[in-house]
Amino acid sequence: MILTGRSDLPLDKDEHSRFLPWLIAFMVFLSILAVAGMLVLNATASRWDVGVRGNLTVQIVPTDDAAADEARLNEVLTVLATAPEVARYDALDETRLIRLLEPWVGPSTEKGDLPLPRLIDVELKQATNFTSGDLGARLSERVKGVAIDDHRVWLDRLVRMIETFEALALVVLLFITMATVGTVVFTTRTGLAIHREAIEVLHLIGAHDEYIARQFASRALGLGIRGGLLGLVLALPTLWMLAHLAASLDERLLPDIGFGPWHWALLLAMPVSVALIAMTTAKVTVLKNLARML
Amino acid sequence: MIPENDEPIVRFENIGLRYGLGREVLKDVSFALAPGSFHFLVGESGAGKSSLLKLIYLALRPTRGNISLFGHEIASTPRDDLSALRRQIGVVFQEFKLLNHLSAFDNVALPMRVARAKRKDVDRHVTELLAWVGLKDHMQARPPTLSGGQQQRVAIARAVISRPSLLLADEPTGNVDDQMGLRLIHLFEELNRLGTSVIIATHSKQLVERLGYSQLQLTDGRLAIIPGRAEAEAAVAASVETAAEAEDIQNQHPDSRRVAAGEEDLYDNASGVESYL
Ligand SMILES: Nc1ncnc2c1ncn2[C@@H]1O[C@H](COP(=O)(O)OP(=O)(O)OP(=O)(O)O)[C@@H](O)[C@H]1O
Ligand SMILES: [Mg+2]
Numbered sequence: 427m428i429l430t431g432r433s434d435l436p437l438d439k440d441e442h443s444r445f446l447p448w449l450i451a452f453m454v455f456l457s458i459l460a461v462a463g464m465l466v467l468n469a470t471a472s473r474w475d476v477g478v479r480g481n482l483t484v485q486i487v488p489t490d491d492a493a494a495d496e497a498r499l500n501e502v503l504t505v506l507a508t509a510p511e512v513a514r515y516d517a518l519d520e521t522r523l524i525r526l527l528e529p530w531v532g533p534s535t536e537k538g539d540l541p542l543p544r545l546i547d548v549e550l551k552q553a554t555n556f557t558s559g560d561l562g563a564r565l566s567e568r569v570k571g572v573a574i575d576d577h578r579v580w581l582d583r584l585v586r587m588i589e590t591f592e593a594l595a596l597v598v599l600l601f602i603t604m605a606t607v608g609t610v611v612f613t614t615r616t617g618l619a620i621h622r623e624a625i626e627v628l629h630l631i632g633a634h635d636e637y638i639a640r641q642f643a644s645r646a647l648g649l650g651i652r653g654g655l656l657g658l659v660l661a662l663p664t665l666w667m668l669a670h671l672a673a674s675l676d677e678r679l680l681p682d683i684g685f686g687p688w689h690w691a692l693l694l695a696m697p698v699s700v701a702l703i704a705m706t707t708a709k710v711t712v713l714k715n716l717a718r719m720l
Numbered sequence: 721m722i723p724e725n726d727e728p729i730v731r732f733e734n735i736g737l738r739y740g741l742g743r744e745v746l747k748d749v750s751f752a753l754a755p756g757s758f759h760f761l762v763g764e765s766g767a768g769k770s771s772l773l774k775l776i777y778l779a780l781r782p783t784r785g786n787i788s789l790f791g792h793e794i795a796s797t798p799r800d801d802l803s804a805l806r807r808q809i810g811v812v813f814q815e816f817k818l819l820n821h822l823s824a825f826d827n828v829a830l831p832m833r834v835a836r837a838k839r840k841d842v843d844r845h846v847t848e849l850l851a852w853v854g855l856k857d858h859m860q861a862r863p864p865t866l867s868g869g870q871q872q873r874v875a876i877a878r879a880v881i882s883r884p885s886l887l888l889a890d891e892p893t894g895n896v897d898d899q900m901g902l903r904l905i906h907l908f909e910e911l912n913r914l915g916t917s918v919i920i921a922t923h924s925k926q927l928v929e930r931l932g933y934s935q936l937q938l939t940d941g942r943l944a945i946i947p948g949r950a951e952a953e954a955a956v957a958a959s960v961e962t963a964a965e966a967e968d969i970q971n972q973h974p975d976s977r978r979v980a981a982g983e984e985d986l987y988d989n990a991s992g993v994e995s996y997l
Contacts, residue, residue, distance in 0.1 A: 632807030
């Protein structure tokens with residue numbers, strides 16, 4: 427009875443519900459994009475998190491005394507060499523530093539012209555109980571004028587931005603749900619009005635409200651599934667295109683997020699859940715409406 | 721939903737009915753019908769016959785008074801239980817109310833499907849009954865392509881298909897010739913013999929006279945009950961002392977059974993319906 431079965435009401439001939447699959451297709455299309463976007467953001471955030479969390483930069487603030495600076499650098503390097511959680515470290519020599527700064531301070535800069543900080547790039551071991559904060563604390567204890575940049579501020583800001591986007595996607599999903607429910611309610615009410623006389627006959631013959639509601643519900647489910655599949659068919663190529671576009675733009679910023687089976691299942695669940703929402707909405711609408719009959 | 725012992729199948733107590741703010745269409749209507757009874761409902765056009773039937777088949781609520789069906793007071797019955805009561809009532813609507821998008825077959829099958837009957841039973845019963853009302857060749861026809869009389873027969877078949885405890889028919893023979901009319905009435909009598917209570921609203925004085933059942937007579941919204949021949953005879957036999965007087969009455973009211981016997985040829989192919997009933 428749900429998908430094929432006979433119906434006592436000629437709901438499949440209703441003109442007014444013809445547009446419903448298209449609308450649902452659009453809703454499913456949007457919801458798939460929103461969810462896919464959310465998944466990408468989520469994956470990106472956790473990658474950045476992992477990638478950045480194991481990295482820190484130690485900066486030795488320069489003084490007028492170059493020899494003392496050199497001594498402090500060596501002391502920091504000794505600490506790093508003996509720290510158990512450090513996987514790798516690399517002190518940037520001054521020529522490289524000058525080259526890095528060229529775009530900002532100009533090409534003429536000579537060694538010694540400017541007091542330059544010494545930078546050491548540190549990478550922590552993956553599985554370690556120590557955080558970058560622990561190492562920073564130990565370094566500052568041993569050596570004066572050492573600044574630790576563990577990218578925390580930058581990372582936190584990024585994570586907050588991603589969370590904002592995710593919330594936005596959730597709002598989009600909420601609106602999609604509301605729009606679907608509203609449209610189905612409207613379509614169902616129109617159907618109830620069109621078939622009022624036939625419904626009255628069914629009612630007088632002794633049909634339960636459920637019996638009548640089921641006919642509207644299975645019609646809405648049918649339209650919902652049709653629209654959902656259409657939306658899916660439109661959304662998948664779009665996703666593929668966007669993924670390629672993003673990859674060609676900046677491979678490092680948006681690492682290839684391989685969608686796992688769970689991600690695909692979630693995307694496929696979109697048309698199914700929209701169809702189920704349509705079915706339930708139709709059913710509830712009819713039951714509410716019939717409750718007014720004697 | 722089985723009526724309790726001796727409980728009237730329909731009971732009206734001081735029923736008043738008004739459509740909106742209009743005048744009162746039914747006024748202080750009270751009566752009780754015993755299970756298995758057969759009544760004609762008569763009265764001029766506009767007297768309120770259809771309105772009274774609508775109250776019984778629960779399409780309307782009275783403005784005042786109490787209605788009980790099968791021993792259940794309607795006003796205090798939960799809405800969810802009303803559909804079970806409705807399934808006990810077969811209705812031939814004055815305007816048929818067939819579903820035009822469904823075939824004759826599907827229209828007649830509707831009450832059985834609503835009651836979740838087995839598909840096999842639905843097919844068998846509907847086919848037999850439609851054949852019996854002479855629509856064997858029109859099973860798949862849609863109502864708009866049928867004549868008025870054919871539509872009426874579909875409507876009647878739909879009303880009796882699930883063997884209701886109470887059958888209400890609003891002008892059920894208005895669109896068919898006399899022979900088909902009698903045949904349909906015989907169907908109702910057959911159902912009645914098997915225990916269904918029957919109320920037939922009709923304008924046909926001829927039909928009422930001929931069959932001699934009790935009458936519910938509506939005059940300007942008020943109800944009077946005119947006993948049928950059988951009841952009148954019983955009353956007369958009880959109250960009248962002399963046989964001569966009783967004989968006199970007999971002559972005025974020819975025995976209904978004899979009339980029916982004279983009509984036997986019309987019922988000859990009625991046997992088919994017995995297997996269904
Ligand atoms: N839905 C309605 N709204 C308002 N008034 C109505 C409605 N239905 C019936 N009436 C009025 O109630 C009165 C009785 O109508 P009803 O249909 O019960 O008469 P009836 O005895 O069945 O007549 P007929 O023999 O012509 O079928 C009429 O005066 C009619 O105008
Ligand atoms: Mg009428």
